[in-house]
Amino acid sequence: MKVAIILGTRPQIIKSAPVYEAFEGTGIECQIINTGQHYDYEMNREFFSELRLPEPAADLGVGQGTPNEQISGIIEGLGRTLGTSSPELAIVPGDTNSALAAGVACSKAGVRIAHLESGCRSGDLRMPEEVNRRLVDHMSQVLLCPTQPCMENLEAEHVLADVVANVGDTMYDSLLKFRDAIENVDIEGRYNASEGSYAFMTLHRAEAVDDPRTLGAVMKAVGSLETQVIFSVHPRTKARLAEFGIRTGSNLKLMGPLPYVDTLALVKGSQFVMTDSGGLQKEAFWLGKPTLITRDRTEWNEIVRAGASFIVGTTAEGISRGFKKIGHVDRRSFSKSKKIFGNGDASKKVVRAISKYLSSM
Numbered sequence: 001m002k003v004a005i006i007l008g009t010r011p012q013i014i015k016s017a018p019v020y021e022a023f024e025g026t027g028i029e030c031q032i033i034n035t036g037q038h039y040d041y042e043m044n045r046e047f048f049s050e051l052r053l054p055e056p057a058a059d060l061g062v063g064q065g066t067p068n069e070q071i072s073g074i075i076e077g078l079g080r081t082l083g084t085s086s087p088e089l090a091i092v093p094g095d096t097n098s099a100l101a102a103g104v105a106c107s108k109a110g111v112r113i114a115h116l117e118s119g120c121r122s123g124d125l126r127m128p129e130e131v132n133r134r135l136v137d138h139m140s141q142v143l144l145c146p147t148q149p150c151m152e153n154l155e156a157e158h159v160l161a162d163v164v165a166n167v168g169d170t171m172y173d174s175l176l177k178f179r180d181a182i183e184n185v186d187i188e189g190r191y192n193a194s195e196g197s198y199a200f201m202t203l204h205r206a207e208a209v210d211d212p213r214t215l216g217a218v219m220k221a222v223g224s225l226e227t228q229v230i231f232s233v234h235p236r237t238k239a240r241l242a243e244f245g246i247r248t249g250s251n252l253k254l255m256g257p258l259p260y261v262d263t264l265a266l267v268k269g270s271q272f273v274m275t276d277s278g279g280l281q282k283e284a285f286w287l288g289k290p291t292l293i294t295r296d297r298t299e300w301n302e303i304v305r306a307g308a309s310f311i312v313g314t315t316a317e318g319i320s321r322g323f324k325k326i327g328h329v330d331r332r333s334f335s336k337s338k339k340i341f342g343n344g345d346a347s348k349k350v351v352r353a354i355s356k357y358l359s360s361m
């Protein structure tokens, strides 16, 4: 039996790596198909080697383009690839344009789909990711949820899938696997960052960076915070900052896309995290760091409810109000809801659910 994991962006690689590993020795062949949505070496291929994934069986190299160009390029490429490699099932992680395109291509090629990280909802259709994740959920036969609230979201939408299971979050598996490596990064030597003296920040969502006023307001607010900010700049954000001529405050230290383990080491050493990334919100929670979410809504409300993160939006008032709350976060917020994302064995549960499903065919 053969399955294929279809991925193409940095967070999809992180979600998929432990699943690939969990297939080893099961008798089910697992192939990787790379769409190439993220095409810079440090956004894609570097993550393959760092997260110990093999060379992809196929690399579609879709590269730069508008979302429609990327999506149609992936659908076309996958149409050809799935015709020759014919897996019994494709695993599609997350909510990216690659995930949407993979869902469409598999559906048209008659390949069953298992959606990994299924059921997350922010309720905000302005986010391309929200549209993508909803559509992929409704195209899939196997829905693998990271949390119980995700299961409830799917139930409320009356999905038609054959299997809906709460397996836990495979990003948590990845983090646990690299726990020692994270611990061993010398952030002081490598990044001149001393423990607890800085905030770690990322920002890349279209809603936050594509509008000059919004991006300008966020940068101004961050520039006025009384703390050093290590800002890992996504290529999209770098391009927008240059295009809009926005200058960043002197308290910001800008760095290119960083490797996985180093990113988590910088999160772990930080005072707090500021981000619009879905994945980083969870990683900060697992590493015990309070987070300011620079969005209007999140799909990880469990963390907000636990009191460990705050939705601050993209305005100066929201960000400075959130900043004042950071020092008052109760440490118990991180432990009382620890198990909401599973026990670090999500990948094994994913493989078990898929094996069972395939053998029932």
Ligand code: UD1
Binding pocket: 009, 010, 011, 037, 038, 039, 040, 041, 043, 044, 064, 065, 095, 096, 097, 098, 128, 129, 204, 205, 206, 234, 235, 236, 237, 239, 277, 278
């Ligand atoms: C995508 C995902 C988002 C995920 C994020 C992680 C969608 C809709 N969004 O957003 O869910 O959190 O990846 O990074 O799929 N670019 C480069 N080099 C690259 C990749 C992108 O320069 O390797 C630039 C390009 O100018 C591109 C822009 O960044 O147009 C945006 O890239 P894109 O892949 O469309 O979405 P992300 O913003 O990365």
